[in-house]
Amino acid sequence: MHAQNADSLAQAEISQELFGIDKEVYIGTILQNAAHPRFRYQPTTKEKPSAFFAKVDPTPKTVGVNQLVAPPQFPKVSLAAPDGLVVSEPGYRFNEQNNAVAAWQNTLNPPPPNERINEERAARGREVFVRAGCIRCHAGAYLTNNRVIAANVIGTEPSRAQALKKTENVFGEAVIYAPNTPVPIPKGAKVLKVPTDHLDPEQIRLAFAHGDSPGGYKVPSLIGLAWSAPYLHDGGVAVGPNGELGLSDTVGKGVAPDARNSLRALIDRTWRQRVIAANAADPALKAVHVTGAGHGYWIDCQAGFTKEEQEAVLDYLLSLTSR
Incomplete structure (x- = not known):
């Protein structure tokens, strides 16, 4: 549902600020490899990529190719629209579809x-979980x-914590159109300022890695851990059903990580060291910054817990399937 993830062309207006890439180069680079011949830009032509795109754009009245609405601060991004754009189709109200999907998602519980x-x-x-802190x-x-923890505190692979750092170059005021605004947005549509004074400035700095902040990661919910392996912010803690270690020997070979075994590697430092070593042996994982390191909060013998207590914690974590 987010512009940056779903529609790369939607970032063309701020490609220089975010990526250091000229707008025309950015559009041309994307379209020269388009899957459909109609949208494939030929660099040998003298036509500007933006002019070519304007002729083939399937949604000429919106930014990019998806059904997106540019909020009032566009092309800047904001706390209200971190991607700079909002998915909204004609015939609906501004942000109505996002809100509807979010409401439906809130009804879901994992099996x-x-x-x-x-x-x-x-x-x-559960008692051990509490005692371990x-x-x-x-x-x-x-x-x-729901707090963001600094990357250098949590100790996990830091590169993703810096992902939004350059948004500081195009950060604007948090404003949106009124929820009853129809799409397409009419001229003179009511603009609302989103209250942000109650938000912790340091949490904002950590979330976006602005200023000299190292960036950080939000504390995730533990609901549904039985279905969300591999673990950690880089997805690097993976152990297979037969003890296969790391992403290369699990996901990389079509083996689904085992939830119990992977969670054991999350809280047991001996198992974790094996996983980290396995990940480090794969140059492809190193290239994409996947290590499985960090989050050094242990429930193992070295931390004073018995094997039975560790297994009890694993049972507790795997049982978390409803709110």
Whole structure:
């Protein structure tokens, strides 16, 4: 649903500020490899890429090719529209579809885990979870405090924490069109300022890596861990059902990471070191900054926990399938 992820052409107006790439070069680079011949730009022509795109654009009244609406601050981005644009189709109201999808998503719960969970042991695991201090961040109904933790504190691979850093070059005021505004947006549509004074400035700096901030990662919910392996912010903590280590020997070979084994590697430093070593042996993973390192919060023998307590915590984590 986000412009940056779904429609690369939507970033053409700020390609210089975000990527250091001239707008024409940016459009031409994308379109010269278009899958459909109609949209494929030929660099040997003298035509500007933007002029070529204007002739073949399937949505000429919107930015890019998807059904997107440019909020009032466009081409700048903002806290209200971090991607700079909002998905909204003609015939709907501004942002109506996004809100509808979000409301539906909020009704979903993950299915039960594939393995049978011992409820008594899971209850003991909850006690260990609290005693280990996990509750400091993973609290509340969704088991998250919704805070952004600095990358140099959490210790995970830092490159993704810097992903939005250059948005500082084009950061604007958080404004949106009124929710009852029809699409296409009419002239003189009402513009609303989004309240942001209550937000923690340091959290904003961490989320966007603005200024000298190292950037950070938001504490994720633990609901549905049984279905979300591999783990960590880089997806690098993966162990297969037969002990296969790292992404190369699991996902890379078509082997689904096992949730229990992968979670064990998340909280047991001996297993984690094996996973990190396996990932490090693959140059392809190094190229995309996947290590499986960081989040050094352990529930293992070295931290004073027994093997039975560790297994109880795993049962608890795998049991988290509803809010």
